[in-house]
Amino acid sequence: MKDGFVNSSETKIYYQERGKGDPLVLLMGFGADGNVWEKHVAEYEKHFRCIILDNRGVGKSEAPVGPYSTWMMASDTIAVMDDLEIDTARIAGISMGGAIAQELVLNFPKRIRSLALISTWPIFNNYAKTVYENLKKLRVTSQPEDFMELLQLWIFAPPHYELHLEELKEGQLEAKTNLNPQKKEGFDGQLDACINHNSVDRLHQITAPTLITIGMMDIFTPPAFSQILHEKIRNSELVEFPTGGHVHHWEDLDRFNHVTTEFLLNN
Numbered sequence: 708m709k710d711g712f713v714n715s716s717e718t719k720i721y722y723q724e725r726g727k728g729d730p731l732v733l734l735m736g737f738g739a740d741g742n743v744w745e746k747h748v749a750e751y752e753k754h755f756r757c758i759i760l761d762n763r764g765v766g767k768s769e770a771p772v773g774p775y776s777t778w779m780m781a782s783d784t785i786a787v788m789d790d791l792e793i794d795t796a797r798i799a800g801i802s803m804g805g806a807i808a809q810e811l812v813l814n815f816p817k818r819i820r821s822l823a824l825i826s827t828w829p830i831f832n833n834y835a836k837t838v839y840e841n842l843k844k845l846r847v848t849s850q851p852e853d854f855m856e857l858l859q860l861w862i863f864a865p866p867h868y869e870l871h872l873e874e875l876k877e878g879q880l881e882a883k884t885n886l887n888p889q890k891k892e893g894f895d896g897q898l899d900a901c902i903n904h905n906s907v908d909r910l911h912q913i914t915a916p917t918l919i920t921i922g923m924m925d926i927f928t929p930p931a932f933s934q935i936l937h938e939k940i941r942n943s944e945l946v947e948f949p950t951g952g953h954v955h956h957w958e959d960l961d962r963f964n965h966v967t968t969e970f971l972l973n974n
Contacts, residue, residue: 713787715763716786718763720760720783721766722758723758726752728754729756730791731757732796732799733804734780734798734800734803734804734808735760737803737901741759741760742766746957746964760784762804764893770892770893773900775896777900777903779900784807794818795820796818797819797974799822801825801826803901805824805825809906809913812915821918822913825920826953828933829906830935835932838927840902842898845857847891851883851885852882852883855882859875859878862927863953864951864952866958916942916974918974919933919944920945922948922954923949923950925951927953930947
């Protein structure tokens with residue numbers, strides 16, 4: 708594994724590099740660093756040169772005072788690609804990472820070969836905006852383990868709780884004992900990027916092959932958001948995970964890895 712830092716807009720962005728082949732850039736959602744891709748990179752690195760970013764505000768990347776924007780984080784991604792001399796790449800983005808991926812392909816279309824948009828959205832309605840603003844407040848007033856339990860309730864679907872309750876409780880304990888939690892500036896800045904992302908009137912401009920995956924039980928970024936992406940991105944492919952939530956990519960790991968790997972190999 709190779710890793711390093713790249714300067715972008717007076718901010719240092721951390722990346723890891725694994726595998727060989729055509730480049731695949733992996734963009735994670737808010738509050739999570741690049742290591743959260745691990746269960747997918749274990750498959751992807753067999754086929755691709757994986758570039759795994761810590762978005763600004765999380766992990767080993769710096770956390771400047773916000774607000775951030777998805778355009779800003781798309782520019783960070785291009786800075787990493789430029790530093791690594793990557794002209795074009797496949798992009799996979801989960802949640803906020805999918806919003807960043809949209810800004811990438813809309814602003815740098817010649818740099819993006821194909822897209823996998825996972826549990827993401829083109830624009831928030833007022834309900835979703837309120838949810839994310841509420842998370843800012845509750846993170847300050849809650850104990851870390853209680854806030855993790857809340858996030859788990861938002862992102863995992865009910866079927867997962869029937870089989871994995873003890874694992875979820877372990878995640879809450881890890882949050883309680885985490886000595887290096889995400890800084891408030893990074894958390895709030897990333898949520899601002901999510902809340903203010905709006906690509907809906909530009910989606911028709913996307914011509915890169917696009918895969919959209921959705922958990923049909925996702926209450927955090929509901930399937931209706933992905934339906935808008937599918938309707939407005941020409942020739943996009945939509946794959947549903949019937950019992951999956953926001954993190955259907957973990958809940959149905961084997962199928963998700965197969966579906967995304969096949970798409971990326973073919974596009």
